Amino acid sequence: MVSDYAWLVPVLPATSALLIMAIGRQLPKKGAEIGIVAITAALLLSGAIAVEVFGANVDAAAEAHHGEEGDHGEEEADDHAAAGVQVASLGGDAGLLAAAPGEEPKGENHAFVNEKSVVLTPLGEGYEMEAGIRIDGLTAMMFLLVTFVSLMVQVYSTGYMHGDPRFTYFFTLLSIFTASMLTLVIANNMMMVLVGWELVGVCSFLLIGFWWEGKQNSSAAIKAFLTTRFGDVGLMIGVITLWSMFRTFNIGEILASVEAGTMAGGAELNTGMLTFGLLALFLGAVGKSAQFPLHTWLPDAMAGPTPVSALIHAATMVTAGIFLVARLYPAYQESPVALAVIAVVGTITLFMAGLLALVQDDLKKVLAYSTVSQLGYMVAALAFSYTAGIFHLFTHGFFKALLFLGAGSVIHAVHSNNMSDMGGLKRYMPITFWTFMIGSLALMAIPPLAGFWSKDEVLAGALSAGGYTGYLLAILGALGGLVTAFYMTRVLWLVFAGPFRGHGTPHESGPAMAAPLAILAVPAALIGFINLPFDRFHSSGFAAWTMFDTRYFEGHPAIFNFPLALTASALAIVGLVVGTLLYRRIPEREPMLRMGLFSKVLVNRYYLDHLYTDAITRTAIRDKLGPAMYWVNDRIIDRIVYGAGAFAGRLGRVTYKHFDQRAIDGALNGMAGGAGFMGREIFRKFQSGNVQLYAGGMFLGVFILAVVFATAG
Amino acid sequence: MIQATYPLIFAALLFCVGVYGVLSRRNAVLVLMSVEMMLASVTINLVTFGEIARTADALLTGQVFALFVIAVGAAEVGVGLAIILLLYRNRASVNIDEADLMKY
Amino acid sequence: MNQVLTWPDVFMLLVGVVGGASALLVVLSRNVVHAALYLVVALLSVAGTFLMLGAEFLAWTQVLVYVGAVIVLILFGLMLTRAPIGPMAQHNENGPLALIVSVLLFGFLCVVIFGAFGGERIDVTYVGAGAIGEVLYVHWAFPFMALGFMLTVALIGAIVLARREEGEGPAPTDAETTVLPDQDFSGDVTTTPGRAIEEGAQQ
DSSP states (O other): OGGGGTTHHHHHHHHHHHHHHHHGGGSTTTTHHHHHHHHHHHHHHHHHHHHHHHHHHHHHHHHHHHHHHHHHTHHHHHHHHSOSOOOOOSSOOOSSOOOOSOOOOOSOOOOOEEEEEEEEEEEETTEEEEEEEEEEHHHHHHHHHHHHHHHHHHHHHHHHTTTOTTHHHHHHHHHHHHHHHHHHHHBSBHHHHHHHHHHHHHHHHHHHGGGTTSHHHHHHHHHHHHHHHHHHHHHHHHHHHHHHHHSOOBHHHHHHHHHHTBOGGGOBOOHHHHHHHHHHHHHHHHHHTTOTTSOTHHHHGGGSOHHHHHIIIIISGGGHHHHHHHHTHHHHHTOHHHHHHHHHHHHHHHHHHHHHGGGOOBHHHHHHHHHHHHHHHHHHHHTTOHHHHHHHHHHHHHHHHHHHHHHHHHHHHHTOSBGGGOOOHHHHOHHHHHHHHHHHHHHTTOTTSHHHHHHHHHHHHHHHHOHHHHHHHHHHHHHHHHHHHHHHHHHHHHHHSSOOOSSSOOOOOOHHHHHHHHHHHHHHHHGGGGGOOSHHHHTTSHHHHTOSOHHHHHHSOOOOOHHHHHHHHHHHHHHHHHHHHHHSSOOSSOGGGGSTHHHHHHHTGGGHHHIIIIIIIIIIIIIIIHHHHHHIIIIIIHHHHHHHHHHHHHHHHHIIIIIIIIIIHHHHHHHHHHHHHIIIIIGGGGGSOOHHHHHHHHHHHHHHHHHHHHHHO | OEETHHHHHHHHHHHHHHHHHHHHBOBHHHHHHHHHHHHHHHHHHHHHHHHHTOOTTSTTHHHHHHHHHHHHHHHHHHHHHHHHHHHHHHHSOOBGGGOOTTOO | OOOOOOHHHHHHHHHHHHHHHHHHHHHHOSSHHHHHHHHHHHHHHHHHHHHHTTBHHHHHHHIIIIIIIIHHHHHHHHHHTTOOSSOOOOBOTTHHHHHHHHHHHHHHHHHHHHHHHTTOEEOOOOBOHHHHHHHHHHTTHHHHHHHHHHHHHHHHHHHHHHSOOTTOOOOOOTTTSOOOOSOOOOSOOOOOOOSOOTTTOOO
């Protein structure tokens, strides 16, 4: 099977990284060729794997569906055919989260999973550390996304980073990053996930701080690293908790145990501990995927080169947290509390980040906050529907990468990040304009572009699930759509319309940069059609492709909530219109900044940074806690240490004087003296050279022997 | 018909006297002489036991053996004296006490 | 034990006494030449013992070989090594040890002999030279020839050892010979350099 060779997909970029590092500088394109060739190969392989996996899943879904159909009859088929409101109510109790587990169709899980592993080392007591791959629909989808976007970014970088003295290093890092992300995605055990997680974190740090000569850039890199590190603590706690419960790192085994309801040793599954572990893992996702309150690093990470932002902070690394939750989804299903937390965090994130995008002047920061907001959508969606979450992840990856690359093109032409230096670029950069437009429309979820289908699925899933969190997400999600439309429209008008406010004459970017834009525009526009939420397409579409469990697939049929879709689209169009009205003629003073307290809070980013830096770090820790700890250390702990040292010294002296010198040395000297005495006085006589003495000894011996023989015989 | 013990005791006496001489005489030639005495006692012993243990098909074994011993003893004296002469030539002395180069 | 003393017993005793006495004198004599001559007597008494035991051929062989050849050799050896002619102390510091060992050994042997052969009597038969010859040249032919070979080898070996090499100086003279002084040897034994030979005539 092709997926047996899936391990090549991370290995190819890794080897290309090594090659680029080794010989990249001497090549005509300074190493970019190697990177691009490797990633293309990885992309092709991912395509082959995807074909295999998706095909197998579709077959499995069809089989299961036909198996069900016999039982349920035409009733359900009729219901599915009607495009009416379909509320799949489960259980009906509207608690905090109505997506309670249970009432799934019984039977076997026939979803495609291909797992291979090698044992690295036994850890004792029968546990082993393994390195392995786990290929299923989710993995295949992530492969496609990561390799495709990485290819686009690498091609783009040959133009964007042209002439940079550290060009080869850049490509090395890109390849390493791609390899790390693919490792994370392919991992079959939590340890490997952790390894990939940390690796992408390091690569992110290195890439954000790529132009580390600027203090701002290195500070941003450190901020990113530390903030995600904070989340990583949660990740590690989660991994350890899961291990302690199931005594294994292997994801498949953990999920199987969860489904069976047992822990290691056959004990009953402790849902409380499971919830704790899953929430701890989610903390890691909060850090990595820039959810509230650990989102502060993402906007500052825009200090890195734009291709980096496109690759890492739009499409791949930030999706690692969502990927993690999706990977362990069956476990999350068992814990309503965790799902509720996820929903709430995601919802808060999506709304508040959207608002923050309104007041930004830096083009990349707008896109950054937009990313945070969309990540919130994905995270919250996962609480209600697996397919909705990862589908939005998939589509967002494409159009956000497109937007970032387009922004990079603009910035490259204008030599400034700020929108106040842009304007009227429609004339100068038509390709960039049109592709950016497509990306923006997708982001605004204007039908029939990709974003519409994915965001609509999210909202529909939330609404149909019901419960407080479901309704909250639906409402805020729809309103968020309005906000999104508004700020993207703002961007479009400020950047591409009106007179050019900057210096010099901008020009369209070269083919290296324009081609990826054009290519990415295609999936940004059209990829929504792979997951049309109509029953005809459902079992051969994206939902079937990436299903992780056929029974889940059966229990979550396609939902198309027409009124909801209509409302959400209307809100988006409202936002678009308002934005157009406000910004059609570039206003003198930014209207967003004239809204009093609202603007002030937003500009200060809800004072979160202020909280983190000043209140917590400076005041509480540095000024109060620090001196207190120092006092404890100095007065108490050091005293103990000195005392121990003095005691040891005294003990040593006593030992030396009495024990060592008198007893031991005395014994030694005595033994030496004794040996000397024996040698000098006794044994020396035997070697006197006096032959007759030797002979005498011999005769004496003979005598003794004779006596012995005589008496013995 | 003689007592068996007489020659045997005589041989033992000769042997032990020879041992004393070997161990205590300083002149190397005297040591050699004592060795000869020991050999002589051995021959007496052999002949006596040859007589005591005389069997039909082991006639005269003791005497033949003794003959051999005599011959060997003679050869040994010759070689031994040659060695002593060499020793004397190299060290100008036949004092055994001075031939202690095997001392550590 | 048969206490009857037959005439052969008497002769045996006589021979034994004479031999024992002379043996003792060999080792106790202070004059080396006297010691050699006492050895002659001792060996003659050994021959006498052989006669008492009926080994006539052996007795005369003993006289011929030992008294005739070996003693002569020894006397020559004494002469060539410039043995001191006069009396002098001949015993070294090993005296006590030697005494102890030999007395112990003798006592032990006596005990054993008396224990094993206490009352036995030997039936002495006269053995002629012809009988010896017959046995020697028939049954013991090979050892006999080996014996002859060995004697030849010993002869050659003695000559090789004792001959003077080329470039070697003359034998030490009287003046150079380390006379064995009549002194106390209870101290440490030190090496006397003698003549510096180590560099010269090592074969």
